[in-house]
Amino acid sequence: MSGKKALVEYSSPNIAKRFSVGHLRSTIIGQALFNLYKHSGAEVTNDNHLGDWGTQFGMIIAAVEEKKLDVSKDECYRFGRSCM
Incomplete structure (x- = not known):
């Protein structure tokens, strides 16, 4: 993956609603993907913004x-x- 670029977006929970296990699952998967891309040499950016303000x-x-x-x-x- 050297020389490739990737963007990994995490759960981006809606802050007007309660945080759920589904958000945590998505965040864990996103971080795992980020780590894999980074370890394989990709230029990777991650984002976990709070949505729907x-x-x-x-x-x-x-x-x-x-x-x-x-x-x-x-x-x-x-x-x-x-x-x-």
């Missing part, structure tokens, strides 16, 4: 403000899912 949080904040709710973190998770 905007719309989901905007919807959650707007709904909480509109309904004038005073919610805890756990309540916000449950409420946020029902709004999406």
